[in-house]
Amino acid sequence: MGTELKCARVDGPIIVGAGPSGLAVAACLAQNSVPSVVLERSDCIASLWQCRGYDRLKLHLPKQFCELPLMGFPEDFPKYPSKHQFISYMNSYAARFSIQPRFGQSVKTAEFDSSCGLWRVRTQDVEYISKWLIVATGENAEPVIPEISGIEKFRGQFIHTSVYKSGLDFRNQKVLVVGCGNSGMEVSLDLCKHNARPHMVVRNSVHVLPREMFGISTFGLAMCLLKWLPLRQVDQLLLLVANFTFGKTDRLGLRRPKTGPIELKNSTGKTPVLDVGALSKIKSGEIKVMEGVREITEKGAKFVNGQEKEFDSIIFATGYKSNVPSWLKSCDFFTEEGMPKTPFPNGWKGEKGLYSVGFTRRGLQGTASDAVKIAKDIADQWSTIKDANNTCNAHFIPRIDSQKK
Numbered sequence: 056m057g058t059e060l061k062c063a064r065v066d067g068p069i070i071v072g073a074g075p076s077g078l079a080v081a082a083c084l085a086q087n088s089v090p091s092v093v094l095e096r097s098d099c100i101a102s103l104w105q106c107r108g109y110d111r112l113k114l115h116l117p118k119q120f121c122e123l124p125l126m127g128f129p130e131d132f133p134k135y136p137s138k139h140q141f142i143s144y145m146n147s148y149a150a151r152f153s154i155q156p157r158f159g160q161s162v163k164t165a166e167f168d169s170s171c172g173l174w175r176v177r178t179q180d181v182e183y184i185s186k187w188l189i190v191a192t193g194e195n196a197e198p199v200i201p202e203i204s205g206i207e208k209f210r211g212q213f214i215h216t217s218v219y220k221s222g223l224d225f226r227n228q229k230v231l232v233v234g235c236g237n238s239g240m241e242v243s244l245d246l247c248k249h250n251a252r253p254h255m256v257v258r259n260s261v262h263v264l265p266r267e268m269f270g271i272s273t274f275g276l277a278m279c280l281l282k283w284l285p286l287r288q289v290d291q292l293l294l295l296v297a298n299f300t301f302g303k304t305d306r307l308g309l310r311r312p313k314t315g316p317i318e319l320k321n322s323t324g325k326t327p328v329l330d331v332g333a334l335s336k337i338k339s340g341e342i343k344v345m346e347g348v349r350e351i352t353e354k355g356a357k358f359v360n361g362q363e364k365e366f367d368s369i370i371f372a373t374g375y376k377s378n379v380p381s382w383l384k385s386c387d388f389f390t391e392e393g394m395p396k397t398p399f400p401n402g403w404k405g406e407k408g409l410y411s412v413g414f415t416r417r418g419l420q421g422t423a424s425d426a427v428k429i430a431k432d433i434a435d436q437w438s439t440i441k442d443a444n445n446t447c448n449a450h451f452i453p454r455i456d457s458q459k460k
């Protein structure tokens with residue numbers, strides 16, 4: 056006895072994920088007159104932004120570095136659009152290119168069937184079949200909570216930042232924030248603004264840079280300098296200005312990595328923190344910096360330096376991971392961590408009609424670059440196939456029928 060799966064033969068590529076990456080590639084394909092089917096597990100586009108972003112979330116980078124191909128942000132949007140503005144841009148983008156994802160379609164498995172040379176992509180109720188599979192499920196598909204001894208004993212509330220909305224829910228509480236990346240810093244800042252008392256755990260070294268230098272976005276400045284100077288010199292300059300602006304952050308418990316911020320980002324994907332105000336709260340003592348946690352207790356935490364403190368809540372700002380290995384089968388294009396094995400800028404194309412978009416560790420800029428290349432590559436194949444079909448008078452007709460699996 057098997058479960059009944061509907062079977063859908065898809066004309067163009069199957070795109071898994073309706074985040075910015077999935078939408079960008081669908082738009083670029085549409086521009087090349089190639090149809091596609093976008094499968095999305097949630098019930099909306101850009102679900103990371105709509106369902107998992109905290110209220111005060113803004114783009115970390117200026118809008119010109121976050122535009123998707125073929126359509127820019129509205130002129131009246133500020134330099135750093137808010138989460139709501141970004142979502143409205145995504146909605147307009149999907150409407151402009153008539154992208155209508157199939158919602159509630161969570162891809163469980165995808166596998167290349169060499170007997171017919173097609174990809175079989177299964178959700179809970181449909182098997183989609185196509186010559187092309189585009190993976191657009193993102194670098195941030197699943198929240199990560201590290202294993203910390205004793206967490207099951209904790210009597211207060213503990214959450215991941217993916218479900219954090221606002222410091223309002225933590226008013227007057229003493230909160231342990233585990234993690235000091237952009238999310239950990241912003242959540243700590245938000246907690247301060249709502250009269251909570253955040254203690255931020257900084258286990259590893261971290262680069263904190265001003266969001267802007269000389270009135271220019273730090274990211275934009277770095278991109279510009281990289282056209283003229285070697286990467287290490289750019290890093291040295293950024294650190295010089297950062298140290299001049301903040302003083303030595305080591306004194307605040309924020310040790311800098313030995314590798315410079317851009318070199319580290321390129322080699323490991325670790326993003327420098329672009330400060331939006333947390334650093335001054337650390338200096339004033341409103342955000343307390345704590346060393347690593349040794350264990351969680353019923354009422355709080357013990358730290359590696361022997362200190363023990365009580366907390367009302369714990370927030371894990373410990374990032375996300377890709378979920379590709381859980382559903383893409385018999386394929387060695389991705390690493391165990393779910394990232395393409397081939398580094399940027401060549402990680403967008405696999406074999407047998409497999410593509411990946413948005414796995415560059417370069418944010419939305421990387422997405423835009425991948426999407427354009429993928430659409431061009433598939434459009435070239437599409438026109439060849441169409442020409443062949445016209446010659447033999449056949450047609451691609453989407454087909455849906457039922458079969459037992």
Ligand SMILES: Cc1cc2nc3c(=O)[nH]c(=O)nc-3n(C[C@H](O)[C@H](O)[C@H](O)COP(=O)(O)OP(=O)(O)OC[C@H]3O[C@@H](n4cnc5c(N)ncnc54)[C@H](O)[C@@H]3O)c2cc1C
Nearest residue numbers: 072074075076096102103114115116162192193413418419
């Ligand atoms: C807090 C935060 C702030 C950020 N700020 C910036 C910024 O300012 N600038 C920037 O460039 N980048 C930023 N990023 C990075 C950001 O993740 C990306 O730029 C962008 O959202 C990536 O788009 P994506 O479509 O690749 O992935 P996502 O936005 O994660 O979209 C992937 C989609 O795939 C769906 N999906 C996953 N698994 C399945 C499955 N098995 N079946 C079906 N659907 C599935 C998900 O539901 C999701 O809708 C930020 C990230 C975070 C977490």
